[in-house]
Amino acid sequence: MDKRSKVALYIIGAVIVFMMVAEVTKPKALNWRNSYSAVDKIPLGCYVLFNELNTFSEDEILVSEKSIYEYLKDETFSEPKSLVFINDHINFGKEESEALIQFVEDGNTVFISSTYFYGNVMDTLNVSVQRQYTNIYRKEADTKFTSPSLKANNRIYKDVIENSFFESVDTLRTTILGTITTQNDDEIDETHANFIKIDIGENSGQFILHTNPFAFTNYHLLDDKEDYAATVLSYMPKQQIIWDNNYKSGRKVITSPLRFILSNSALKWAFYISMFGLILFVIFRGKRTQRIIPVINKLENATVDFTKTIGELYYQHGDFSNIIEKKIQYFLEFVRTQYYLETNQFNVSFINKLAAKSNHTNEETKALVDYILFLKSKTDHTERELIELNKKIEHFKRT
Incomplete structure (x- = not known):
């Protein structure tokens, strides 16, 4: 805030304070209300x-x-x-x-x-x-x-x-x-x-x-x-x-x-006692039950971290066949739990049912299944084949 703004703010504050003081200290207007009450000192009181x-x-x-x-x-x-x-x-x-x-x-x-x-x-x-x-x-x-x-x-x-x-x-x-x-x-x-x-x-x-x-x-x-x-x-x-x-x-x-x-x-004192008792209850009961609620951190998913660690270990050692085998097993488990299909035989009936339930074309589904069969038929695998399998599975799950 620049100097001019501060000066303007101080002036406005001073004016407000002055108006408040003037309002409080100004003489009250004379009350000419008819009263005749014994306690009123106004002109028309008694x-x-x-x-x-x-x-x-x-x-x-x-x-x-x-x-x-x-x-x-x-x-x-x-x-x-x-x-x-x-x-x-x-x-x-x-x-x-x-x-x-x-x-x-x-x-x-x-x-x-x-x-x-x-x-x-x-x-x-x-x-x-x-x-x-x-x-x-x-x-x-x-x-x-x-x-x-x-x-x-x-x-x-x-x-x-x-x-x-x-x-x-x-x-x-x-x-x-x-x-x-x-x-x-x-x-x-x-x-x-x-x-x-x-x-x-x-x-x-x-x-x-x-x-x-x-x-x-x-x-x-x-x-x-x-x-x-x-x-x-x-x-x-x-x-x-x-x-x-x-x-x-x-x-x-x-x-x-x-x-x-x-x-x-009688009712007045009963009301006062009830209100006093209620205040005491709130004070003492509140102290006995109201405690600081500790912050509980969300539990970490150690299984995910463990899986990532194992996957990186396999990848660093170049054991691509083992990783491909695990990827295929996890994908087939996904098919069984998500679409309730048996994965014992990869025949035409299986491909058609998987395509219908996953909302993919028969050609896309057949391409993925054929590639899985191709990899299962080999004993040695390369890094490129692992990357290609991962792309096909991720694409199949997203769409």
């Missing part, structure tokens, strides 16, 4: 809120990783609890709705903050939510509390928000705690309820519903709007909180085909 929840409860924060039906079926509570749901959308099925209603009727509190939530429980509460589909992320929302004493905690959300509100509520058992004011397409202000409380049962159970989950995300809590979120949560009774970490857009889900096995503790 890491900050989850770590501040102990402000609203004197007890340890409980976390639900299951569907609410499974969680409430497996748990028993001696004291009232507050169950917190925060996500951009929430949908409860029939069994989940019945479990939630029973949970509240037992004297507990359910707090739900979502842009849009629906399902059987909403039908039971006679609540309808309307989402503002026009000018999403553009129309600012003026969120206020109905209590005049909380006026200082009202906030205007100008960005990173989707507006929704309660279109209808059951006025007999619903208390409006807050409102949202936005402009419609005609630039006219519209005010609707976006924060309500619904009393259920005779044990002071209640649903607290809110339509601005963005207020509880890291982005807004660190943007001088923490007072609004804290005021909303202050409407929950001072009791132990259960944080839902299942109904989340950013919930971590195992997408592996082994999801069912890994989600079950």
Whole structure:
């Protein structure tokens, strides 16, 4: 490789290395994915809120990783609890709705903050939510509390928000705690309820519903709007909180085909033990059976070498008659094994059969047989006769 080629190669290598370093060290783009997960520190995660929840409860924060039906079926509570749901959308099925209603009727509190939530429980509460589909992320929302004493905690959300509100509520058992004011397409202000409380049962159970989950995300809590979120949560009774970490857009889900096995503790450990045992088997069993395979050379045909040596010995001593006799014997043995013919008599019948089976003409075959008979009739032979016999036999075998 010449000098110019080396320089060009070094330059290309340097450029590739530079591009790799630039790709690795460049700042990552901000992730604006809806998450609401307690472990996500992205703008629309709830890491900050989850770590501040102990402000609203004197007890340890409980976390639900299951569907609410499974969680409430497996748990028993001696004291009232507050169950917190925060996500951009929430949908409860029939069994989940019945479990939630029973949970509240037992004297507990359910707090739900979502842009849009629906399902059987909403039908039971006679609540309808309307989402503002026009000018999403553009129309600012003026969120206020109905209590005049909380006026200082009202906030205007100008960005990173989707507006929704309660279109209808059951006025007999619903208390409006807050409102949202936005402009419609005609630039006219519209005010609707976006924060309500619904009393259920005779044990002071209640649903607290809110339509601005963005207020509880890291982005807004660190943007001088923490007072609004804290005021909303202050409407929950001072009791132990259960944080839902299942109904989340950013919930971590195992997408592996082994999801069912890994989600079950017993099956998961059985799988891990089996894989560990298989690895040990491969390591130790492989060492015991895998050995270096020695190279075995092909056996030499000593008979051929011996024959060549004997032939050369006869030839050097000029014993042409002996060699001619051996050549004739080997040829006749070839005829017997190859064409299955008797070689006792060299008559016309023999010649015709040999010609037919060897695919030679009768004249060629007769010439070879006559020459063999001629040599057998003599006692002394010359080198020229040996060479001629060898040519005729080799020609006969090749064609």
